[in-house]
Amino acid sequence: MTTTPSPQLLPDRQEPPRRSKPLWRNRDYNILWISRSLTEVGFNASTMAFPLLVLAVTGSPGTAGLVQGVNAAAQLAAGLPAGTLVDRWNRKAVMLACEAVRTVALVWLVWMIWTDAVAVWHMAAVAAVLGVCSALFDPAEEASLPHVVPPDQLATAVSMNHARNSIGNLIGTSLSGALFGVKRVLPFVADALTHVVSFCMLLFVRLPKPARPEEGAPPANFRRETLEGLKWVWGHRLIRVTALCAIAVNFLFQVLYLVIIVVAQQGGVPAAQIGVMAAMFGAGGLLGALVAPRLYARCGPRLSVVLTFWVMAALAPVTLATGNGIVMGLVLAGIAFLAPTANTAISTYQLLTTPDRLRGRLSGVIGLVAGVSAALGPMIGGLLMEIAGARWAILLSTLGIAVLAVTVTLNPTLRSFATPDATQPTEDAPGPR
Template sequence: MSDVAAKKDSLARNRDYTLLWSGQALAEAGFGATLFVLPLLALALTGSPGVSGLVLSVDAAAQLLVGLPAGALVDRWNRKRIMLACEAAQVVALASLVFVLWTDTASVVHLVAVAAVLGAARALFEPAEDASLPRIVPEHQLATAVAMNTARSSLGQMGGSALGGLLYSLGRALPFLFDLVTHCVAFVALAFLRLPPREKPETAEKTHLVREIGEGLRWVWSRPEIRVTTLCAVVLNLFFSAYYLVVIVLATGRGVPSTETGVMASMLGVGGVVGALIAPRLHRVLGPYRSIAIVFWVATALTPVALLIDDGYLMGVLFAGMTLLVPTANTTIGTHQLLLTPDELRGRLSGVLAVAVGTAGAVGPVLGGLLTELLDPVPAVVVCTVGIALVTAYVTVSPTLRHYPEKGQQ
């Protein structure tokens, strides 16, 4: 393709994708600010770290509880209206929080309610957006769109956390006001989105929601490539989440300053952003199997290196290296799954995967905490390394992944 033709065919020239991406980039930054500040606000109101953690966990719990029915509802209802309703719900919740902070009437119950609304709204919005993506961008640009959405999320979390801390230092209500404004902008952008009609007309047919959820679960389990990649991703996410906490404990025990620990955490995001920007090219160059397997190979090779490092900045480089290639695997897997799955099941696909991976991400820190309680940090790192190595060995020899995707399934 010539340079002129490539520019004309650029994803940036897709009006509807640009509207969606830009609006959600702002909303991601706003959400990142709120997620960073919300536990700090709870701590300031109550002085209890336990209550602070509770408020933060409510958001994650809401996403997990709503995830499966959300996917079914996304396949049942108008997806653009779902996204608009989710943005509106977040605007109302955030406006109420800004109001009680300005009037000095905020309570823990209110914070918990706001966190629940934000979590439930995200659980509905994300499968609606994922399922709509193949109808907004052409098939040959879908991998790039998936990668750019990953970059958007990483940038939003990094920038939002930094901005949230700054705004919170200037006034308790300011981070939530910023988040409120970003969701208002995102709502307006969505209002102008032209989402093509679905292939199958939406009907008012009454079916049992549980049955529809079961259909989504059966679809995920019946497709070998979806089933295998999901199980492998869950195991990797579980042990890496545990490993992250164990390494933080290890670094603290070795006298790494808190400032360097913060850099370690932020480098995860840096690796994700850089990886997302190079993911479309690596996706094409490496091919499906190597795009997926290389993440596991690199993780297995790098996890024990933490035992040899005492410097927080070098540990941050290690974390960045471990997350650098994750977006490439996500791009390969996500693109194929969207193209493979019928439109009427895409919402449920996204819901099932979000719950599976999210559960592993929630259980992982608990596993890491147990390992550091029962073992010293060094053997705990070894346990995590062995867990990652075992799933890597399976990925390496799996016939399903070695022939991913099969011809005729694309």
């Protein structure tokens, strides 16, 4: 005789896991993405216009470079403390304040240009303000990303942010010359308008408010909090190693880009083809960012990083065997293609592993060292060409990349490099040392 089990003994029905809605339907992420895309266009338009404006006012290339350097120096100087402040303050309020300050600074510069009263110190002051605002805005936005995007879509969101930056660069630099040719003030007007629109859009982004300090917690101490961020980055072995990989990739990009362009120029490649080479480099990065989510899903984090180094080592010497600008451009595009996948793997791991209260400081530390490496790249590339010549500079760069590729391939820490389990809560304690 068969008996029917009583209802209370029946196993509970398990509901199928809910699937995240597509990223293109994520309201808050789309607001962030579109607003930042607009400001990237404006930023690149004014960045290209700054040296043109300085040259028009002073006729001095050295002064033009100085004003550009003020922006980079301000961003680097503010990078580390900015990360600490972002972890203290309301991140949405930080982004809104940055957009408001940028708008005021640019409107003031526009007025100075319009009234023919603009001087070098006006431009340097605005460049410094924009640099400090970037140092605050960037970690605030990056630290906010895990709050608006589900963990399983974070890699896609990171790669789409890389694509956004490439699109802004391509459109902004293209518009800059045309706008400046019509009226000197127009690139800066465009930049100011993008920040006004961004400010209005960011008002509608939903982000959590910062947690209140626990009872009995020690009082806030800026120096201690900054050191805590540094210790986290250095104390977590895999974060430290992946950060060094990202810095190495971006540094070598800067070296190779400059050296290959000079090799093309010295080899008699026409200026028009050199311009096409630069465009192909940007297009390669943009295409790589668009396909990065699929490559990352197929290759996994470790292989994404290892492949980037080996492809760079394989492609760089090809430029020595050709004097054709289009072929060189294809090499640059190939070098740029895999970088977004490697950066996606590294950034996704870092954001998922780092506690929310430390994400601003993580971004500040990474941004600082990445900025230094980006500044040193062209400098080292130029020194290599001065000492050994452009062709030897490519060979030496390739040798250095190959050594790094072998090191990355054999590194025992990177063997455990995998996407962390996003369902598990992030611990505040440092990872394996």
